[in-house]
Amino acid sequence: MTTAVGNLFVIAAPSGAGKTSLVRALVDADPLLQLSISHTTRAPRPGEIDGEHYHFTDVPSFERLIASERLLEHALVHGNHYGTGRDQVEMAFAQGRDVILEIDWQGARQIRQRFPDCVTIFILPPSRDSLYERLQKRGQDSAEVIARRIANARGEIEHATEFDYLIVNDRFDAAFADLAAIVRAVRLSMRIQGPRQAGLLQQLLG
Numbered sequence: 001m002t003t004a005v006g007n008l009f010v011i012a013a014p015s016g017a018g019k020t021s022l023v024r025a026l027v028d029a030d031p032l033l034q035l036s037i038s039h040t041t042r043a044p045r046p047g048e049i050d051g052e053h054y055h056f057t058d059v060p061s062f063e064r065l066i067a068s069e070r071l072l073e074h075a076l077v078h079g080n081h082y083g084t085g086r087d088q089v090e091m092a093f094a095q096g097r098d099v100i101l102e103i104d105w106q107g108a109r110q111i112r113q114r115f116p117d118c119v120t121i122f123i124l125p126p127s128r129d130s131l132y133e134r135l136q137k138r139g140q141d142s143a144e145v146i147a148r149r150i151a152n153a154r155g156e157i158e159h160a161t162e163f164d165y166l167i168v169n170d171r172f173d174a175a176f177a178d179l180a181a182i183v184r185a186v187r188l189s190m191r192i193q194g195p196r197q198a199g200l201l202q203q204l205l206g
């Protein structure tokens with residue numbers, strides 16, 4: 001169990017819920033928030049840049065990261081390994097920043113164990129139709145590929161109720177405002193504000 005210095009936000013969602021766009025917009029709007037770049041053994045997709053979207057690696061290197069305890073959590077997702085680097089998170093906290101992890105439900109469980117004060121958020125699409133529509137978006141995919149994506153999305157959604165907050169991404173602007181509101185409320189919680197405003201409290205009571 002570890003006490004984080006900054007706030008640790010964990011965001012999960014089935015693919016097709018619009019999580020990545022929401023998180024990117026949030027990080028762009030909030031200089032105190034740092035997105036952790038995960039390590040993965042998945043091959044880069046066209047347009048993905050090493051060190052920006054992921055730290056792309058191979059299985060032996062990933063196993064070395066695990067063995068040397070350089071990962072705060074790791075999981076096998078859709079046949080590929082993914083993990084959160086410890087150094088990045090610790091460095092962000094040392095700089096007084098909050099950290100956001102975009103990970104799956106298995107990783108979220110491990111982070112909850114390690115950082116009991118973390119704040120976990122699950123994002124849902126507004127309906128089954130909209131989810132299926134988004135999962136079928138690349139018109140040339142086979143029925144088998146689409147069926148696998150749907151099964152994977154269901155597997156993630158099954159764990160939604162383990163999370164502290166639930167956002168329905170019907171309209172981007174509204175979902176973004178919801179996400180920003182959670183971050184803001186957490187920063188105003190007594191757990192954070194109590195120690196931060198201890199001097200003021202003392203002065204007012206003195």
Ligand code: 5GP
Binds near residue numbers: 105
């Ligand atoms: P994709 O390969 O489509 O970018 O991501 C597939 C899944 O892996 C998503 O659900 C994503 O949240 C999850 N994922 C990405 N990075 C990590 C990580 O560092 N740890 C865990 N546990 N899951 C991750």
